[in-house]
Amino acid sequence: MTPESRRIPDALLDRYLSGALDPEAKRQLEATLAQSPWDKARLAELRADSAAFLLQHPPAPFVARVQKAERPAWWRSWPVLLAPALATAMLTLLVFQPQIEQLLQTLIEGDPYTVKGSVMLVLHRKVGESSVQVSSGDTLSPGDAIRFEAKASNNGFLAVVGRDAKGVITVYHPFGGTAAHPYEASQPLLPEAVALDDTLGREDVYALFSQQAFELDWAVRALEEGRSLPQAAPKGISVGHTFFVKK
Incomplete structure (x- = not known):
């Protein structure tokens, strides 16, 4: 070949x-x-x-x-x-x-957060002693354990935030934080893992990346108001996105 x-x-x-x-x-x-x-x-x-x-x-x-x-x-x-x-x-x-x-x-x-952009977000679900990738739109269940992988081309600063079906915003990385955390491109698998709660419906999860440090107040505010994060992101911040449906 x-x-x-x-x-x-x-x-x-x-x-x-x-x-x-x-x-x-x-x-x-x-x-x-x-x-x-x-x-x-x-x-x-x-x-x-x-x-x-x-x-x-x-x-x-x-x-x-x-x-x-x-x-x-x-x-x-x-x-x-x-x-x-x-x-x-x-x-x-x-x-x-x-x-x-x-x-x-x-x-x-x-598709600004994959090929052209600088960050791609993938979820992994724990299955027994192994793990499987979660494709965008997959169905998950309350109690499922997931972990995040964010792939960027350079070192910089990264955050992962989610919005569930009730509109509740969660900062997954750094967990509960208010600002992006230093990120090394050679270590795309993030340390946090979470067990999903019992809120059913769609949850959108976003990776936010920049080569400069940044706060998360704008992202939380945009999600609370139902606005598009790629459009709301300040200049220099790239957005990766995936979602799952909890049943």
Whole structure:
């Protein structure tokens, strides 16, 4: 398999595996996969790499509540399940068919917190002694334990905030904080894990990233007022987003 025989870059396959594509983008990509055995093979390789990493680095026993005074050792050992970080530079290395080129352009122009932007947010749910990625829109249950992964291209400052179906705002990282916390791009898996409460319905979760320190009052206020965080964000702050439905 050579780069010339493939139509889809790893950047898009990475997003596909993490459940980060919207339904139309997913449909277009799967249509191309159906016609490209080389891309199918690469997708299988990326999926196998993630599975192998998980087997080689199983998580230690899980403690669900972030309110625990002492963080156990597994906080430092829960594996990162995603393929390598997205790299915009990769997009120029491969030759794509027209619909993939159009899809890439749409992602670059219209998805500011993944390809073009500087932060991507992924959730992981604890299952037994392992963990699974939570795709945007997945159904979770009260009591499920989740952990956050924020992928940015540079060091800087990061916060994770959520708004549940009742409009309650929670700062998940730094838990209960009022300002973004220093972030290292080499350590995308955040230390906090939480057990979901019994508020049913949709919860939106946002990663906020900047290379400069920033306060969170504007974000909390925007969420309370039902405004779009990407539009409300001050200049220099990127926003990543995912959501789940609690039933």
